[in-house]
Amino acid sequence: MQTRYNKAFRDLTSDYSKNFMLILAIAIGVFGIGSILGGYGVIKREMTDNYMSTVPASATIEMEESLTKSLVDSVRQFPGIKEAERHATLVARMKVGEKWYPLLLFVVDDFKNKKTNKPFFVSGEHEPATGAMLVERTAFVVMQANEGDELVIKTPNGHPQKVKLSGTVHDPGLAPAWQEQTGFGYITLATLHQLGEAQGFDQLRILVSEQPLSRQHITERAQAVGEWLKQSNHSIHEIQVPPPGKHPHQSQMSAVMSIFIVFSFLILILGSILVATSMATLMVKQVRQIGVMKTIGASSTQITTLYITMIVILCVVALLIAIPLSRLAASLFYNQIAVLLNIEIRNNSIPYWVPLLQIAAGIIIPLAAAAFPVIRGSKISVRNALDNHGVSQKHFDENSWAVKFSKLSVFSETFRLSVRNVFRQRSRLTMTLGLLAAGGAMFMTAMNVSEAWNKNLKRIYVQRLYDLEIKLNNPIHADSIIEKIKSIKGVKNVEGCNQASTSVSKSNSVEVTNTYPDKGHGSFTMQALPVPTRQLNLTLAEGKWLNNSKANDVVLNQNARGSFKIGDGISLSLDGKPTVWTITGFTEDVGAPATAYVSLEVFSRLTNTSGQAKVLRVSYFDRSKENAIRKNREIEKLLEKEKISVSATIPVWLLQNAIAAHMKVLINSLMAMAILMAIVGTLGLMSTMSMNILERTREIGVMRAIGATPGKIRNLVVWEGLLIGALSFFIAFAFALVLSTFLGRFIGNMAFRTPLSLTISVVALIVWILLIVIGSYVATLYPARRANKITTREALAYE
């Protein structure tokens, strides 16, 4: 090894604590990137693989009648169709304890030879007997049951009956049941009939033979099949074409991941700024040595190479630590996400590009950050290097505001000196403030966004003035039952309304929606409300709310808005027929799929259901969850007694839980990022304080020589740290406001299609202030101790 590299190596090994901090700073960033990208790489691959392995139907054609086997065989021969299968999906209810939960029943024609949307067998029976049901693995939690147990089920037209849970399947095409607060069951047609339903298979699932990932091609083929069926005198309700090849939560997950990736790169950049400040420290310490080396013949290039080598060694050590740990964290991360997406990690290999990117980022970014102090240090003239005695005097004059401020009589001499010391090295102060402020800003942003998210979730209760939504299987004349519900003690109000699935209809073609087979994701609903309604208080983004019960006005929420404008006409399908409406407003709803709000009166006229309701909304005086559970039970009993066929009862608290569960991982991860930011920020402060003390060793010796006690020196250093921390707080707060606005907009739009309102988390403010105070104190303890450990003689002789 060349002699100069011995120096590089020894310098690195001579100051373990300092270099450990540098390695830690780089390692945190590399670890963050590796954990997130590693997790992302695996999840992205596995999500697609899992979903595609179920062979998701390219399209589902919903018929108004049952499909015969021969008709399905004919469709299978249709040009451009690779496979066809009949199916049925039914929303039933299941009794869990004393509560009723929605249960989505998938009626399968042939369990052994299922061609599309194939669930994977896990345990128990492969094919359920009549009166039995296979259960999606995530639904047992909601059912509070195990395989082999019996569950009470009620279909829209049947009586409550016990069904045996005879087997377990895994359906990666479905979101976890606990997330949707819904049960998922797979039954035969015979079981469906036994449960009291007369219907047959009314869904035709098709697979296209070409361009399986082209939505346009799939739509064309599905419409062609639909037209052919219509011409063959079959009635079609709608065609569902979910986004091809995309898991129901894929776009959501990609957006979440993109935030994490941005944050993890920010952590690496912060870590690199820390490396830069630390390299600046190193250069300060080495400046005389550089002078000596130049005197004995070293060129600037040789010196730059020497210090670059040192950084590369630090980076390599950091990578060696961070990469294996990040793989471990990535596995925790993707396993957690896999649970949230209901997918199985079949191949847990992290894509090769992740470690490559970590290596590139873990070397290039710190090198780029440290390049400036290294090059500046290497280019210092021999004269300046040899004359270097530490901190420069040039920034100080009597008129500087720092001096004037510190002269205030309320301050002690020690504090005055601390104030002036803080401003002695302004470029370093700027870098430290930048580092701490960035850390603080991101910490507060994460907390602000988290709080804004919770606040937005609570808006569910503000927008929905009802506490229980009861969906009925058939429209009923509801006046009598409404009065009976109203008479229950604690009930504030009851309103009857109606709803139907809809889509924007185009002339003479069969209606095409984006709905997934779970009937929830991608759906578009028309809600018919009394005008005025007392059960909804939606946030109006533009235009006006429904105010004319007789007008064909429609208000669209943000998920249905598209490119429409106020005053536009819109044709919406209703029972397969186009109906024409005028858009009067746009709302921003929390937790609602694409929805069009219309007048109940007009809706009833169009559907010939005048005076009837298919949905009942009940509000209570006491809106607590505990009261809602009690009241819901009373109402359920009443409906049972009145023999009203209920399709689903959805308490608002359940809806809130379901939405919260969807984004839980995002919020938790944001908090984890915030903690990492806080660590990097504190390390940065520690580095700066070390540097400040190091270059003033001689000065401290002088102070000690003229009588400064160790306590005074410590106070001086600690005050400096606290002052820097305090200054950074104000900058961090300002940045946090801007960042929170943007991130809140991004997450809000992603989750709710509406921005989260700017929220300032008081907890974040307090925690960050505490962190700054404690962090600054802890960060200065070591340099202060070091300053006091050097004897006065050593300090004065320090070169």
Place this chain on the structure above:
Amino acid sequence: MSHEQNKNLIELSQVTKSFPLASGTFQALKEVTVNIQKGKLVAITGKSGSGKSTLLNVIAGIDKPTHGSVLINGVHVEKLPESALATWRGKNIGVVFQFFQLLPTLTILENVMLPMDFCNSYPKKDRKERALSLLNLVNIKEQADKLPSALSGGQQQRAAIARALANDPPIIIADEPTGNLDSQTATSIFELFAALTKAGKTVIIVTHEKDFSGYFEDSISIADGVVVNEVVNA
């Protein structure tokens, strides 16, 4: 003494060196003209702030003159770019500092090998042997594998001299090399410098110490940036 020996190795002509200060420009050297012959042990003397260290720095190429020329061994040092200057200095000037300035994380041996590494002046395989022979020359060979902090001041200065000789430069300059040493050690260092001149090196020393004036062949006295006395023994 032969004609060759009397030839000027160093020629400073009308050298002025100014430093900008907040209070105005400070002239450390004012039109200094000095010639130094090869193989001499030369003293530069003067009070603190007189400009003697600046003169030494100009000779070493550490400071560039504001005006005037510095011709050393046929090379106009003031015209060399910074990049070429480092290599030129490494090969032609050995510098000895008052505070030794050995690199603290390298052993004594490695400190001596370092200039050869930077200037690529000797084949890699020969460097260790050369460094050891230089340490032997300054009588600290047995300290070769120690770190500088383990050595006394005198031993460190001997190591610094060995380092200054590493690339076999014709000129050694030393800025108050004994200022930090006791008189006995200082004497031994001056004896070492005297021996070096006998071996053909030109040694220029900035010093305050009058006790060692007997060692010097020539001397240059400076006051307020001007050469006030120059003694040259033929």
